[in-house]
Structures are given as structure tokens and as C-alpha cells.
Amino acid sequence: MSLYWHPYLAELLRQDYVDRLVIEEEVSLGDMPLRADLLLIRRDPNVSLPLPFSLLGEYTLVEYKSPDDAATHDDLVKLEIYGLLYAQREGLASRQELTLWLLASRFREPMSLPGRGLSG
Secondary structure, X not given: OOOOXXXXXXXXXXXXXXXOEEEEEEEEOOOOOOEEEEEEEEOOOOOOOOOOHHHOOOEEEXXXXXXXXXXXXXXXXXXXXXXXXXXXXXXOOOHHHEEEEEEOOOEOXXXXXXXXXXXX
């Protein structure tokens, strides 16, 4: 039986950062039943946050894998698609206005693409 821990993470973020972040769970990404795990919206981009939250963009879409599941390149592609759908739905000028985070305790394969960032 897997633990449904998304609400716990969202609640922990709310307890410490409710004054600096808007936290929405299971964000609808269109007419299909696609849903992102978490959307973080900085209330004031000029207010500093501690690491790793200082790396958040104005809008950050988060997908995370349960502790017993490894992330794959397909998960990264799915997150990019979610980002594109969200940017289109919200009328963002480009997907680059949206920061994407894929959180996982481990990765099944190298995650970087040629010419892109390093994988962990």
C-alpha cells in the first residue's frame, strides 16, 4: 500500500511559507483529467526565501515521485508537457515563465539531454 503524501507536503509548506507562497494541490491542466501535483506561486518575488525555495520562479509547477518510486526521463517529459499546458491555459507569454520541479528520491536513468544541464 503506497502512502498518499502530497497533502502532507502541501501542509508543511503552508505552515512555514503561507505568507510567501500560494499553494494549490492537484492543479487542473485542461479539459482532460491531467493534474499536476503542486503549483507554487510566489506572493512577492522580491521577498527572499531559503534554499531550495529561493530557486522558485514566480510560478513553479511541481511533480514528485513517492519515496519508493524512481523518476525516469518520461516523468521529465510529462512535466514539460504539463508546463506547456499550464502556460497556455494561464496565458503566459512562454513556458519559460514557469519553473518546473521534478522531485524524486532517486532517478532510474540519466535525466539530462545533450546540450542541457547535468543530471543528478
